[in-house]
Amino acid sequence: MRRRPRLPSRLLATFGTLILLPLLATPASADTRPESIRLLAKAAADECFAGVGVDYPPGPPCAEGQPKVNQSYVWGLAQSGRRLWFGTGANVLCLKPKGYQVREPILNDDYVCEFNQSQPARNNPAWPATLGDHRAPEVYTYDLATERLTERTADITSASPADANLLNTTAGLRSAAAHQGVVLLAGPSVLGGVNVFAFDGITGRYLGSTNLSAYENIRHWVVAGGVLYAGVGVGINGGEAGKVLRWTGDRTTPFTFTEVADLPTQVADLTEHQGRLYVSTWPKAVVEGSVARVDEAATTVRAPDSGGGALVPPPGDDANDLASIWMSPLLAVGAPGLNPEDAGNWKQVWSAADYEPDPVVRRAYALGGLASFGGRLYWGTMHVPLQATALHVSVYPPRTPAQLQATVQNTQRAFAVFRGQNLGGAHQRIETLYGESTLPAYDPAANNGVGAWAPAPTGVTPVYGGSGFGDPFNLYAWKMAVAGGRLYIGTMDFAYISLEGQLPTPPAAGATTPPTFGSDLWAFDASDRPARAVDTGGFGNPLNQGVRTMIVDGSTLYVGMANPMNLRTDPTPGVPKGGWELIKVSRR
Numbered sequence: 001m002r003r004r005p006r007l008p009s010r011l012l013a014t015f016g017t018l019i020l021l022p023l024l025a026t027p028a029s030a031d032t033r034p035e036s037i038r039l040l041a042k043a044a045a046d047e048c049f050a051g052v053g054v055d056y057p058p059g060p061p062c063a064e065g066q067p068k069v070n071q072s073y074v075w076g077l078a079q080s081g082r083r084l085w086f087g088t089g090a091n092v093l094c095l096k097p098k099g100y101q102v103r104e105p106i107l108n109d110d111y112v113c114e115f116n117q118s119q120p121a122r123n124n125p126a127w128p129a130t131l132g133d134h135r136a137p138e139v140y141t142y143d144l145a146t147e148r149l150t151e152r153t154a155d156i157t158s159a160s161p162a163d164a165n166l167l168n169t170t171a172g173l174r175s176a177a178a179h180q181g182v183v184l185l186a187g188p189s190v191l192g193g194v195n196v197f198a199f200d201g202i203t204g205r206y207l208g209s210t211n212l213s214a215y216e217n218i219r220h221w222v223v224a225g226g227v228l229y230a231g232v233g234v235g236i237n238g239g240e241a242g243k244v245l246r247w248t249g250d251r252t253t254p255f256t257f258t259e260v261a262d263l264p265t266q267v268a269d270l271t272e273h274q275g276r277l278y279v280s281t282w283p284k285a286v287v288e289g290s291v292a293r294v295d296e297a298a299t300t301v302r303a304p305d306s307g308g309g310a311l312v313p314p315p316g317d318d319a320n321d322l323a324s325i326w327m328s329p330l331l332a333v334g335a336p337g338l339n340p341e342d343a344g345n346w347k348q349v350w351s352a353a354d355y356e357p358d359p360v361v362r363r364a365y366a367l368g369g370l371a372s373f374g375g376r377l378y379w380g381t382m383h384v385p386l387q388a389t390a391l392h393v394s395v396y397p398p399r400t401p402a403q404l405q406a407t408v409q410n411t412q413r414a415f416a417v418f419r420g421q422n423l424g425g426a427h428q429r430i431e432t433l434y435g436e437s438t439l440p441a442y443d444p445a446a447n448n449g450v451g452a453w454a455p456a457p458t459g460v461t462p463v464y465g466g467s468g469f470g471d472p473f474n475l476y477a478w479k480m481a482v483a484g485g486r487l488y489i490g491t492m493d494f495a496y497i498s499l500e501g502q503l504p505t506p507p508a509a510g511a512t513t514p515p516t517f518g519s520d521l522w523a524f525d526a527s528d529r530p531a532r533a534v535d536t537g538g539f540g541n542p543l544n545q546g547v548r549t550m551i552v553d554g555s556t557l558y559v560g561m562a563n564p565m566n567l568r569t570d571p572t573p574g575v576p577k578g579g580w581e582l583i584k585v586s587r588r
Contacts, residue, residue, distance in 0.1 A: 087173020380477020
């Protein structure tokens, strides 16, 4: 079977090769780690695949074709009593927001994206090609006492045709929360709005579902000061603005909310810190999926949907339309918690412009996890693969393959980790814990208007080390959580896809260390110490691309993994397999 990567082949090869250049060795202390790791549950094959554009044979078991595992993410995860509740996302690697140019299907040994040649898409010609690999998400509980996994999807689909339709049109159950006896699982609808499903957290009874038509995306929830909040987006794919919602429901009326923040961009994650709510946001350029079309010869680039016409104008610096940290009013001032009168009183305390010197690249920054630890707020960046490259070439199209190669190399970023104290005040202090003192920036006027890349200062000196904990393929600081007095950071590692599953041979001089496949989990044992590697290999499965979500139970972490390798279903023991995983990380 010929391997065909999901990104333009020459561009992907350039990305994989050039990103290795700055890779420096990062010491690990896995032999002395105080955590134990255990796999609790794993996605099972749920479909048979016999080829792109071929109707799916019955099964599994598969008398024809091969088993395929569509459910790839534990996306929303919550705990109610001694039960974990989680919702999944299917074929997330293949689902593309509006703006992406979907061409031919992708097929390799690891995964398949059929797009408009999938059986559901062929049966429904009006279905967008970007959603051809959509499958309905699933709902599960895991009983911590009996260690039993139970699928609860049928509780929804058998309740009524309306409930079943809402689940079938949910792009994935991207978030989950448990509060005051109610479990909520929510995700964006492929038809518009946010679909929310509720269960009784005590009895497990299904309570119903609804569509919140005023919003278009949802990622995380948080309980702060005894109140449950969620962050959402507004507009197409949530790209027009952001809101924070306060849940005002109960088991009788579980779907009532009030808006308590009005922000210029979509909310990503939320946390409580020193009596306030803090949120991280995504800019419009990332949310809308702005991607240029790059031809296979990698010699010409056009702006998205431009038809070869006018170029996208160089960006102005709109501080509100950047990945940012926003701070709420004090939760204890006025009526308890945040209320509608607080919606316009949030303050931006940091943005990507405070670190990234290139004005185009900074527009492609997103933010991931954030957490309160040791009296400071910690947060990290996210960098969607080749998103900054595509945005840059739409503004400054390269004229030659060499210029395109330079753009690919110089627009890549691994995540940075920051922390701040006295935020929003006269004595605000922000430190870059892992990042760079210089980054490439493009000067379009250099070389008599030809343009050139050159190192530019970020204005910071990293306290502990380089971006991505020293690994340039660590692109997302995806989730943070504090458990047992430690701050944990889970990452998304793009090495396996970028390098097509083939680790490079390290140079003979030993100046660099080859990357590892699989997500990382790192821990700050104390606020005055550097991070320590808990695991750098996907918890034993190199196909585990990312730590998508984490929840805390005392000193224990429950971790939901992202693993999109839907054709990796070999039942042989010890062979890495695709599909979601639920992991327990506990103190020894």
